[in-house]
Amino acid sequence: MNNVNDIITQELRAFASSLLESGEVSAFLGFAHGSLPMTTRPFVAKTPEDAQKLVWNSFCVLNLANYLPALLKSIEPPRGPKDPPPEGPLPKAGVIATGCWSRNIVVQTQENQVDRSRLVIAGVSSRGMVDRKKVLKALDGKEITKIEEKDHDLIVEADGAIKELNRWSVTRDNCQSCVHSSAVVFDHWIGPKLDDRQAPNRFKQIEDIEKMTADERWAWFSKEIETCIRCYACRNACPLCYCETCFVDDSNPQWVGKSIEKADAAIFHLLRAFHCAGRCTDCGACESACPMGIRMRLLTKKLEKDVFELFGDEAGMDASKPLTMTTYKLEDPQGFIFEPKHGQKKE
């Protein structure tokens, strides 16, 4: 019997190749196999043959929306910087999208980074992606040489020994707290359409941190970012980060120092997180991309919680509404401005 991933993979390949065959899209963005266990590669199929390389499994941890602005640009007919855009519609791209990625596409359309009419979105229900760091931990850090995915289990081969892990037990924190696991915008559906998971307490991780005293919180934060090497994989994996010049690269004014000393790393993380307020979909790409295992997603999750509790908004759910931080209402809560310590309470 075929498992869910195989079904999705088959349907995805067929759909992408039909779009490429008919010329409806010039490129289809998905994932291909990686060279190591638990890795995948974002992959752009340009021909129906390429489309046969697309795969779907629990290791598709990056957010494909991140590639869309550049991909759409790359398939436009070449023209000089001052030439007007060509007449008629520009070529389209196809993409597979889970709940969070589709919400990021919505944010990108709200922010004019992506033209929705140039996308063909293949919606999918995500069953949660696996955190490879959790798998490594479950195997005491042994080197994993092979992994086979069943619907509910992972069969892991590490240093000769074989271990069966429950798949859900090693899914990412963001997936375990997700309440919008199926694509919210799509043109076509791939695989079984599952009900959105109802995470019992989606903000549990944040509430635990909120319970700490200020000193404890500072200690937690300092420890969390202690091993950050400032590689910016977290920033670059994020579909929200598209500024021409990032604040970390600005030298006039210089917002943040260049070293990995505590003050510099802390400012980088705090500023990065705040730039995502009201826009972050908790896709977890940042955390998955980090080579050092830093859980910087907890910062954006806190902002997600605040935006939800203060304004009742969730990013990327409704393209017709303005983004939370780009608008205001007279009845918006404001107590937190005057009484910072009550900032977490709903007015």
Next chain:
Amino acid sequence: MKTIFLNEKELLALLASWCETFDVYAPNDGKGEDAACSVIGWGKIASKEEFYGVLPDKIAKGVHKTSIKPFFFPQPETLVTFTSDNKPCAPLANTVGQKRLILGVRPCDARSVMLNAMPYRDDPYYQANQNKTVLVGVGCNEKAITCFCEKTGGSPLGTDGLDILITTLGTGFALEALTNQGDELLGSQGAALDEALLAEFTKRRESFAADAQKANSTPSLKGKDLMSLYQSKIWQDLSQSCINCGACTFLCPTCYCFDIQDEAIRKDKGSSNACACGTGGCACDAPSVRRIRYWDSCMFPLFTKHASGHNPRGTKEHRVRNRFMHKLKYFPDRFGALSCVGCGRCIRECPVNIDIREVMTTLLAVD
């Protein structure tokens, strides 16, 4: 140079004795606490239990998460400090400090120190850091799936850059002195290898050397006209998924690009004494500046950006091409060896799984 044989007990005693004259570092999970030298993933050790972790038969296979690069090329390195009243400030940080000894170094990482010393041969900072550091390596009994040292000119039993190499041999360990310093450290410890052990040791060395020579792709890469690939479509295909983060280059032991900046010194950067620059030794409290050298990466948008705004490596494709061509073409042209030791960190940690081994295969396929 001598090679001696020790059992586990003797070896542990020898390692512990080095703590008396050196700051001894070994792989750990966090950030070294030590203000003088804070290297992520390497910390000072002193207790006997910790020494167990660096024995060749106990240490995890393959390379440690982070390399020893920051011991030689700190992030950041203070080059000079000066004050607003023009008084001379503290001496260069790296000319002071205790001699240090790093344990548990893999042959690939040790080789990277030797390779980086080529472009940094006239760099007083790198040289000073190297001069105060002793490297004690552990041979690899087993390779990780991402290891490919032999392809780059190294070997799991390679000795380049090391002062001492420890390998398992018979029921104990062989300690091979590779420099005068290493020879001195072994002192009059242990016994020379007996005939049987010596035969085994020599045979193993020869067979590893032969394997390494066979697998080394440096000569074939150097024989290829790689510049003919400069405009090739391979870079576009390869770079499509790259997110231009610095995970590969920052974790890479052989990436050594830097940028320089002057910074006003903040109080929190230094120690608790009155010296604002944090290097200790002086007692000024005038506002001061430090000039730091910090890591740069060809993956970053500011890399080689000219004052005019033009950047010859302005696109993702150019950046990715630069990374691989630097390692596999430009560096070998200038210094003879590849600027890659096959540690596989970039493969292991790349968020989009760009695999340098595949790039090498592609380059080798050229006529």
